[in-house]
Amino acid sequence: MEQAELEQLILAHYEEIYAYCWRHVGGRELAQDLTQTAFLRFWQHRDRYVHDGRELNYLYTIAGNLCKDWCKRKKAVALEDLPESQRDPGAPPPDRDTALTVRAALAALPFEQRNALLLFYDRGFTAAEIAAITRTTVPAVRYRLHRAKRRLRELLKEELP
Amino acid sequence: MTPRTPEPDWGALLRRDAPPAPDPAGPANTLRLLRTLPPPRPTGWDFVRSQAGFIRKGMWAAQFVVLAAVLALVWTGGDPGSDLLYRYALCAGAAPLLLVANVQDLARVYHQGMLELELATRYSLAKITAARLLIFGVCDGVLLAVLAGAGAVACRQTLWVVLLYCLTPFCCVSALCLALLRRLRPAAFAKAALAVAAAALVVLTLPAGRIRRHLYGLDARPFWAAALILSVLALAWQARRLTRGGLRTTL
Numbered sequence: 001m002e003q004a005e006l007e008q009l010i011l012a013h014y015e016e017i018y019a020y021c022w023r024h025v026g027g028r029e030l031a032q033d034l035t036q037t038a039f040l041r042f043w044q045h046r047d048r049y050v051h052d053g054r055e056l057n058y059l060y061t062i063a064g065n066l067c068k069d070w071c072k073r074k075k076a077v078a079l080e081d082l083p084e085s086q087r088d089p090g091a092p093p094p095d096r097d098t099a100l101t102v103r104a105a106l107a108a109l110p111f112e113q114r115n116a117l118l119l120f121y122d123r124g125f126t127a128a129e130i131a132a133i134t135r136t137t138v139p140a141v142r143y144r145l146h147r148a149k150r151r152l153r154e155l156l157k158e159e160l161p
Numbered sequence: 162m163t164p165r166t167p168e169p170d171w172g173a174l175l176r177r178d179a180p181p182a183p184d185p186a187g188p189a190n191t192l193r194l195l196r197t198l199p200p201p202r203p204t205g206w207d208f209v210r211s212q213a214g215f216i217r218k219g220m221w222a223a224q225f226v227v228l229a230a231v232l233a234l235v236w237t238g239g240d241p242g243s244d245l246l247y248r249y250a251l252c253a254g255a256a257p258l259l260l261v262a263n264v265q266d267l268a269r270v271y272h273q274g275m276l277e278l279e280l281a282t283r284y285s286l287a288k289i290t291a292a293r294l295l296i297f298g299v300c301d302g303v304l305l306a307v308l309a310g311a312g313a314v315a316c317r318q319t320l321w322v323v324l325l326y327c328l329t330p331f332c333c334v335s336a337l338c339l340a341l342l343r344r345l346r347p348a349a350f351a352k353a354a355l356a357v358a359a360a361a362l363v364v365l366t367l368p369a370g371r372i373r374r375h376l377y378g379l380d381a382r383p384f385w386a387a388a389l390i391l392s393v394l395a396l397a398w399q400a401r402r403l404t405r406g407g408l409r410t411t412l
Binding site: 003006022031100102 | 169171172174175176177178179180181183184187188190191192194195196198201204
């Protein structure tokens with residue numbers, strides 16, 4: 001891959017990768033840092049990329065690994081415990097309580113389950129694509145999705161119909 | 162039968178917590194940073210190959226000429242038979258000494274431009290030197306095998322027999338030398354490697370008469386074959402550790 005191609009990739013998918021990272025880490029600046037690191041790491045390790053026309057999947061793999069590493073290092077903090085000043089200033093004001101509840105519920109999921117859920121329902125990947133991105137099998141992805149949804153149902157009883 | 166609860170719209174639920182817009186300058190910042198990155202350093206065997214071009218031509222020539230001369234002496238001077246095989250084994254055991262003799266020179270030459278060399282390759286001096294030594298070792302091994310093959314044809318010996326007696330001591334001594342190289346500094350390494358090679362030669366020289374005939378006889382060949390396999394494995398393992406930098410090299 002040439003540098004010009006990567007530059008096109010950055011311009012086309014920066015926001016998408018940023019949104020994915022943000023849902024994992026819940027902080028704007030941190031998500032931007034992780035997004036930037038994901039693109040740079042993609043460039044540094046481009047020799048490992050198998051040119052199958054799925055650069056975006058490879059980017060998601062890198063971004064997912066970065067988020068996973070961050071989640072391992074960072075001790076989880078409930079969003080309700082954060083003071084208002086530390087919450088994202090750019091978060092949408094309407095229905096803020098629901099948004100925070102969803103965010104807290106997502107944060108309570110184990111990384112692998114949250115990752116599968118985000119990639120499937122938020123990013124629109126198929127189970128097979130998620131299996132390729134997360135280097136696992138399709139049944140494992142389906143199991144993670146099932147567990148994640150079951151756990152979310154428990155956590156979001158009041159929000160769900 | 163309890164009615165099955167309807168599947169909620171998980172996507173819509175997740176989108177209730179929409180991420181804030183990123184900094185508009187984010188992509189531009191990433192592009193700017195990307196353009197300042199140096200090209201990635203070569204890894205693994207690419208790095209070893211890149212180092213072949215940095216070794217002086219004189220050093221290559223000296224290595225090959227000396228090795229060829231030693232083997233030519235054995236080839237022309239020996240009588241066909243077990244004595245010739247013994248001489249081959251002796252020379253093959255001593256062959257890594259050519260490589261060992263250059264360690265001081267390699268270290269001294271590269272020490273003067275160490276920082277530049279490390280900055281240029283983005284590898285530590287230890288790994289650079291290890292890669293160059295590995296190149297020498299592999300070339301020695303290949304040349305040894307070729308010359309032994311030619312010798313076998315000229316002396317009407319079976320090729321695999323001559324190769325067996327050539328490569329076994331060579332690989333044993335080389336593996337031990339590489340193991341020492343990972344642990345010792347150049348001066349100490351050269352002495353220790355010489356000691357190892359000398360010990361190997363003593364082991365090969367000591368048996369006389371009947372014992373030597375037995376050692377190079379047909380019955381002992383399974384033992385030589387097993388020793389060759391083990392020594393090749395040990396050599397490959399040591400080379401892998403050196404190139405991958407699995408352990409600290411103090412050269």
